[in-house]
Amino acid sequence: MSKPEFVYVTFIKTTPETLWHALTDRAFTERYWYGCSLTSDWTVGAPMRMDKGGRTVNEGVVLESDPPRKLSYSWVSVYDEEMRQEPPSRVTYLLEPSHGAVKLTVIHDGFADDSKTLPDISTGWPMVLSSLKSILETGQPLIFDSARAA
Amino acid sequence: MDDVFKALADASRRALLDRLHARNGQTLTDLCDGLAMTRQAVTKHLAILEAANLVATVRHGREKLHYLNPVPIHQIGERWIRKFERGRLAALGELKRKLEERDE
Numbered sequence: 001m002s003k004p005e006f007v008y009v010t011f012i013k014t015t016p017e018t019l020w021h022a023l024t025d026r027a028f029t030e031r032y033w034y035g036c037s038l039t040s041d042w043t044v045g046a047p048m049r050m051d052k053g054g055r056t057v058n059e060g061v062v063l064e065s066d067p068p069r070k071l072s073y074s075w076v077s078v079y080d081e082e083m084r085q086e087p088p089s090r091v092t093y094l095l096e097p098s099h100g101a102v103k104l105t106v107i108h109d110g111f112a113d114d115s116k117t118l119p120d121i122s123t124g125w126p127m128v129l130s131s132l133k134s135i136l137e138t139g140q141p142l143i144f145d146s147a148r149a150a
Numbered sequence: 151m152d153d154v155f156k157a158l159a160d161a162s163r164r165a166l167l168d169r170l171h172a173r174n175g176q177t178l179t180d181l182c183d184g185l186a187m188t189r190q191a192v193t194k195h196l197a198i199l200e201a202a203n204l205v206a207t208v209r210h211g212r213e214k215l216h217y218l219n220p221v222p223i224h225q226i227g228e229r230w231i232r233k234f235e236r237g238r239l240a241a242l243g244e245l246k247r248k249l250e251e252r253d254e
Contacts (some may be wrong), residue, residue, distance in 0.1 A: 003175045007217035009206040107208065126224035133225070142228055 004109035014136045016095045020068035032131040032141035154222045157202035170218035
């Protein structure tokens, strides 16, 4: 396996259980993920899809599910004709209690060479994670910016 | 947020972040390569950057890889940049880059 392309870390003042819910609940994800809702039953092998405005933008399969510690799913950006032809990449979330907060590590790896998905998602994750931290700590997500895809 | 500004208030540490921005996921040895800093100095700077959450590390086989973690920097931007300013700021940044390129 090649080395991960991206590793993102954020510390959120919450519990692992609340954070797990925030990452996996359809209605809750839609509130902070710039309008994207995630749907899955989060068992290994189950399909996962991200919808935005009634259209599926990303699809995948649950690869690992160990609530509230580790979640991993494959990722294909299906909203773009070229990107949907690429082999799936992989997103992994690690949730670790840390001094009254939770350290959330997001690793996105397994991109194809010359992947078009890679530069596309690299600007998206910091936005999503900042918004997730904001909604869990203050009750408010960051301002919704409809210009972004995911 | 104090930790982030303290970590960024040092040219050597900003240079290390630049190197990770250019190529993410480097080992300590990779990062030291071609730098006029001792390995000990780089280790110390990386520890400060990691404590400020500007650098994240993962184990990959036997290697410890360092990644630029832009999440705290994004949070600083979100705090002081309003939604509608983002596009204009990007345009200004691009203009500055283009004009300064021409001067070189």
